[in-house]
Amino acid sequence: MNHNQQSGDAKNDDDSALSDFLASLMDYTPAIPDELVEHYLAKSGFQCPDVRLIRLVAVATQKFVAEVASDALQHCKARQAAVIKDKREKQQKDKHLILTMDDLSKSLLEK
Amino acid sequence: MKKSKSKKQSNTQQEATNVEEFSFNITKIAVSQICKSVGFKRSQILALETLTLVATKYLEALAKSSVSFSNAANRTQSNLLDLTNALHDMSQVGFRGASTLYDNNCLLKSSVLEDLSAFVSSTAEIPFAKPIERAKEREMEKVKASTGNLQRGAHIPEWLPSFPDVVSNEKCNKRVNGEELWENSSSVLGCQSDGFEEKRNPGKLAKERARVKFRINGGGKRVQLNGYSGNNLFSQTKDEEPEAEYKKPIKSKENQNRVYKRRKL
Numbered sequence: 033m034n035h036n037q038q039s040g041d042a043k044n045d046d047d048s049a050l051s052d053f054l055a056s057l058m059d060y061t062p063a064i065p066d067e068l069v070e071h072y073l074a075k076s077g078f079q080c081p082d083v084r085l086i087r088l089v090a091v092a093t094q095k096f097v098a099e100v101a102s103d104a105l106q107h108c109k110a111r112q113a114a115v116i117k118d119k120r121e122k123q124q125k126d127k128h129l130i131l132t133m134d135d136l137s138k139s140l141l142e143k
Numbered sequence: 144m145k146k147s148k149s150k151k152q153s154n155t156q157q158e159a160t161n162v163e164e165f166s167f168n169i170t171k172i173a174v175s176q177i178c179k180s181v182g183f184k185r186s187q188i189l190a191l192e193t194l195t196l197v198a199t200k201y202l203e204a205l206a207k208s209s210v211s212f213s214n215a216a217n218r219t220q221s222n223l224l225d226l227t228n229a230l231h232d233m234s235q236v237g238f239r240g241a242s243t244l245y246d247n248n249c250l251l252k253s254s255v256l257e258d259l260s261a262f263v264s265s266t267a268e269i270p271f272a273k274p275i276e277r278a279k280e281r282e283m284e285k286v287k288a289s290t291g292n293l294q295r296g297a298h299i300p301e302w303l304p305s306f307p308d309v310v311s312n313e314k315c316n317k318r319v320n321g322e323e324l325w326e327n328s329s330s331v332l333g334c335q336s337d338g339f340e341e342k343r344n345p346g347k348l349a350k351e352r353a354r355v356k357f358r359i360n361g362g363g364k365r366v367q368l369n370g371y372s373g374n375n376l377f378s379q380t381k382d383e384e385p386e387a388e389y390k391k392p393i394k395s396k397e398n399q400n401r402v403y404k405r406r407k408l
Contacts, residue, residue: 050251053260063180063269064173071166072199076206079220088223088259089205092230095262097174097198101181131178131186136194143235 054084062090069093103139104131111135171195176269201233208232223251230255 062069066083069090073080080086108129159165174195178186209229213221227250231238239254295305 047251049260050256053256053263056260056263060263061268061270063177063271064170065271068166068169068173069202072202073206076203077210078206079210080222081220082222085221085223085226088226089202091259091263092205093198093202094177095259096201097177097194098181098262098266100194100197101178101183105182129182129184131183131190131194133187133190133193136190140197 054088057084057087057091060087060091062087063094064090066090100136100139100143101131103142104135105129107135107138108132167195167199170199172272174198176272180267180269205229205233227251227253227256 066086069086073086073089108131112128159168171191175186175191178191178194205226206229209221209225212225212228213219216225218225231241231244231253234255238258240252244250244253
């Protein structure tokens with residue numbers, strides 16, 4: 033009895049957390065516009081009248097791209113940390129954070 | 144080739160020639176904004192385009208697997224559960240709780256959704272850099288212009304053109320490429336002018352036909368057959384009597400019937 037009640041409460045908590053998350057999605061504007069996401073979804077046959085799911089897809093893609101970019105950034109900083117010689121070069125390091133094909137390919141390989 | 148991201152206006156603006164290029168260019172802008180928020184100052188053009196391509200492929204793969212999940216459940220519209228399953232499929236590394244996914248019968252407790260909610264709460268909003276033309280106003284104008292569409296019923300989508308006006312077919316006997324019914328074709332009508340005397344019902348056999356009479360081996364049996372044109376059987380006879388008999392019906396009954404001519408081979 034108690035176990036069932038606890039699992040029921042847990043489900044209610046999860047449902048409320050999920051509904052809160054979906055409500056917060058409407059406040060958050062993803063970097064990828066809704067129309068663009070709708071275009072790609074329609075191209076693949078995805079049909080959904082609910083805007084929140086489209087926002088969810090946009091947020092998921094944004095998270096994916098952000099993760100790949102942050103991994104590439106770490107590769108870039110690690111490569112530059114090995115080349116430090118003078119203080120002048122340390123100041124120049126911040127300006128030379130460039131997304132290169134090498135870093136991108138390494139981060140995509142890990143993903 | 145390096146393109147500076149710190150400048151908001153890009154110097155290399157290309158006009159898109161088709162829909163794919165247009166959407167790709169917009170996605171490139173969004174991806175470059177995400178990279179800038181992560182910390183990059185500059186990027187190689189090829190690297191940016193590659194990342195954009197990867198992002199579009201990811202989007203399409205998410206949509207496709209979500210659609211296949213919903214289709215497997217006899218649905219055409221995807222819902223949150225389909226999307227969650229698709230997200231689980233797309234996570235290459237894996238996620239927390241993957242082994243006990245279906246034990247509790249609650250898919251919505253997955254850690255992927257929790258990670259997404261954490262991402263939303265922690266990351267600041269990134270407004271899109273350039274204004275986007277809203278195409279919805281143009282579509283509304285098109286719908287208003289064609290009022291006939293509203294009377295068709297809900298089962299016909301509005302983006303289809305309206306039905307053509309029904310014109311009476313009395314005057315439209317001729318087709319575009321000169322096609323005609325076989326009965327009216329020149330090959331049938333032309334044969335009739337060679338000696339056959341049918342003009343009333345072109346292409347059709349007359350209901351009343353004369354009996355065709357044959358003689359086998361000149362003076363032997365008389366075989367009476369209706370409408371039989373067995374040329375092979377009678378080709379060796381040299382008698383002209385069959386021909387004479389042929390000619391008789393032709394002469395006597397000129398108006399009505401179709402008669403088969405025997406060809407001497």
